[in-house]
Structures are given as C-alpha cells and as structure tokens.
Amino acid sequence: MRARNRWGWGFEDAAFSTTDARAAAPGLVGLLGFGESDPEEPAPFDPSALPAPRVVCPPHLDGICAADPATRAAHARGQSYLDTVRGLRGRYEHVPDVVARPRDTREIEDVLEWAGAANAAVIPYGGGTSVVGGVEPRVPERFDGAVTIDVGAIDRLREVDEVSRAARIGAGASGPRIEEQLAAYGLTLRFFPQSFEFSTLGGWIATRAAGHFATYVDALKRDPLTRAVFQEVLKDETFHMNYTLAQLTRVAPKRHRLVLWRARLGRLWKAYLRVMSAIANSAAISAGSSSSI
Ligand SMILES: Cc1cc2nc3c(=O)[nH]c(=O)nc-3n(C[C@H](O)[C@H](O)[C@H](O)COP(=O)(O)OP(=O)(O)OC[C@H]3O[C@@H](n4cnc5c(N)ncnc54)[C@H](O)[C@@H]3O)c2cc1C
Numbered sequence: 001m002r003a004r005n006r007w008g009w010g011f012e013d014a015a016f017s018t019t020d021a022r023a024a025a026p027g028l029v030g031l032l033g034f035g036e037s038d039p040e041e042p043a044p045f046d047p048s049a050l051p052a053p054r055v056v057c058p059p060h061l062d063g064i065c066a067a068d069p070a071t072r073a074a075h076a077r078g079q080s081y082l083d084t085v086r087g088l089r090g091r092y093e094h095v096p097d098v099v100a101r102p103r104d105t106r107e108i109e110d111v112l113e114w115a116g117a118a119n120a121a122v123i124p125y126g127g128g129t130s131v132v133g134g135v136e137p138r139v140p141e142r143f144d145g146a147v148t149i150d151v152g153a154i155d156r157l158r159e160v161d162e163v164s165r166a167a168r169i170g171a172g173a174s175g176p177r178i179e180e181q182l183a184a185y186g187l188t189l190r191f192f193p194q195s196f197e198f199s200t201l202g203g204w205i206a207t208r209a210a211g212h213f214a215t216y217v218d219a220l221k222r223d224p225l226t227r228a229v230f231q232e233v234l235k236d237e238t239f240h241m242n243y244t245l246a247q248l249t250r251v252a253p254k255r256h257r258l259v260l261w262r263a264r265l266g267r268l269w270k271a272y273l274r275v276m277s278a279i280a281n282s283a284a285i286s287a288g289s290s291s292s293i
Pocket of ligand 1: 009078079080123124125126127128129130131134135151171172192193194195196198199200201202203204205206207208209210211
C-alpha cells in the first residue's frame with residue numbers, strides 16, 4: 001500500500017520536499033508579511049517517541065491487528081493545522097495501542113467484543129482527514145487503552161439499484177474508489193469535498209461533510225440561469241473593483257480608504273449571496289433529473 005505523508009497532506013513519495021519549502025519560503029514571507037524564510041525540517045520518525053502500548057491484541061485477531069510503531073503513529077491524528085505542526089515535529093501524545101483493519105462486519109464484531117472486554121475505547125478511522133481531532137485517541141482515563149478500527153479495507157460497492165439509483169457501498173471507500181466503482185454503471189455520487197482523495201463515505205456521513213464543489217461546478221455547467229447570474233455578477237464586480245482601485249489611488253486619507261473598503265466588502269457579500277441563491281435554486285430544480293445517486 002502506498003504510504004501517506006507522515007505529517008502533511010498527500011503521499012510520502014510525493015511530499016513537499018525541504019528543497020521546495022526553502023525555494024517557496026521567501027516568496028511566502030514577502031506575500032504574507034510574516035513567517036520564517038528558513039523553514040523547519042520535518043523530524044525523522046523516532047519510534048521511541050511513542051507511548052508504550054497498554055493493551056495487546058489477542059492471538060485470534062492477529063491477522064487484522066497491528067501494533068507496530070509506524071502503523072500506530074499513522075493513525076494517531078488527523079489533518080488539522082495543529083496535527084501538521086505536531087507531525088512535522090514528531091510529537092506523539094495520543095496514539096492508539098492497537099490498529100485493527102477488519103475486512104467485514106463479522107471481523108468488526110470480533111474487534112468490538114475484544115475491545116469491550118479489555119475496557120479499551122474504540123475509534124473508527126476512515127481517511128484520517130478530520131480537522132477537529134476526530135480520529136485522535138485522546139480518551140478519558142477510565143479506559144485501559146485505545147483501539148482504532150481502520151475501515152479502509154471495507155471499500156467495495158456491494159449493490160446498485162439502477163432504477164432508483166441507490167447503491168450500497170462499504171464505509172471505508174475513499175472518493176476516488178467510489179467514483180471508480182460507480183463509473184462501471186455510468187453513475188457518479190457527485191460528492192466532491194476538497195479532501196475527496198482520501199476521505200471516505202463513512203467519514204462523510206459521520207461528519208456531515210459538504211461536497212459543495214459538486215453543486216457549484218454542476219450548476220455552472222448545466223444551468224443557463226445560474227451561469228447568467230454568475231457572469232453578470234463577475235462583470236459587475238470587475239467594474240466596481242476597478243472603480244474602487246481608481247478611487248483608492250486618488251484618495252489619500254486613511255479613514256476614507258477604510259470606508260471605501262467596508263463598502264466594497266458589503267457589495268462582495270451581496271454578490272456572493274446572489275450567486276449562492278441562484279445555485280441553490282438550480283440545485284433544487286435539477287434534483288432528480290441528473291444521473292447521480
Ligand atoms: C485538505 C482538507 C480538505 C477538506 N475539505 C473538506 C470539504 O470540502 N468538506 C468537508 O465537509 N470537510 C472537509 N474536510 C474535513 C474532512 O475531510 C471531512 O470531515 C471528512 O468527512 C472526513 O472523512 P474521513 O473519511 O477522512 O474521516 P476521518 O477523518 O477518518 O474520521 C472523521 C470522524 O468520523 C468518524 N468516522 C470515520 N469513519 C467512520 C465510520 N465508518 N463509522 C463511524 N464513524 C466514522 C471518526 O471516528 C472521526 O470522528 C477537509 C479536510 C482537509 C484536511
């Protein structure tokens with residue numbers, strides 16, 4: 001299996017290198033007006049930084065459980081900014097004692113049964129893209145350990161009803177895996193969160209994720225009314241942006257500039273609301289007429 005980057009987004013073999021970071025840093029500092037032009041290097045992986053496991057996988061679950069440091073570390077956190085910083089610095093405060101990767105419902109039951117008896121907390125893990133600590137085993141002290149259930153192996157499309165366009169899909173299927181399997185039926189789930197590459201169906205449902213990209217692109221492509229509103233707003237905004245810029249270059253007093261910018265932001269907000277309500281209307285109108293499920 002292709003290894004994920006230990007501290008940031010993406011795969012290890014395609015990670016943003018220190019050389020890339022060094023080259024980008026001065027430009028970023030110039031753009032943002034703060035930051036370091038000499039970027040911090042990712043700490044090498046040190047297995048001794050992990051707390052010792054508190055519960056041990058029983059022999060009958062050996063085939064689906066792992067407790068090696070690399071697997072435990074890979075399931076210790078999500079993808080928030082804090083997770084990235086801690087990952088970069090090689091800090092591991094909360095780590096699962098055991099990571100189980102069941103292949104079906106029966107095996108999930110087996111893991112739950114053992115974890116319950118061992119008084120270990122159980123944490124479901126989909127793509128690990130949570131930005132709110134959802135997969136981090138920061139569990140109350142009343143538990144004797146933490147077991148992560150990685151559902152990544154349960155990723156098959158089980159059943160498709162082509163008439164009602166309903167499908168049963170394994171909770172661990174990632175965005176690309178879902179689309180790849182539905183494509184065989186000429187269908188799409190049409191759900192594209194920005195974390196699409198790694199996040200999973202189970203994770204989307206558990207977190208009530210939003211795949212706004214789908215609505216936006218679909219509405220602009222298929223709906224002439226939304227496209228017309230969007231183009232009109234864009235034309236309007238370009239004119240007013242140029243007008244504001246011209247005024248700003250002529251107007252020196254700081255207070256006046258602030259007033260102008262406030263008015264500009266108010267207009268932008270109204271424009272945003274116009275586009276969003278057009279998209280929402282077109283999504284409501286076209287619901288049921290597209291070939292998504
Ligand atoms: C770069 C980036 C872009 C993002 N873009 C978006 C976006 O566009 N829209 C959006 O809504 N969010 C976005 N997110 C947040 C995140 O991707 C979503 O919350 C996503 O739904 C998490 O899915 P996951 O499979 O990675 O779940 P995980 O991170 O693995 O888990 C999230 C939570 O769900 C629980 N869980 C996972 N699988 C199951 C299951 N099968 N059964 C029960 N509980 C389960 C976990 O225990 C955890 O509490 C983004 C995050 C990043 C890092």
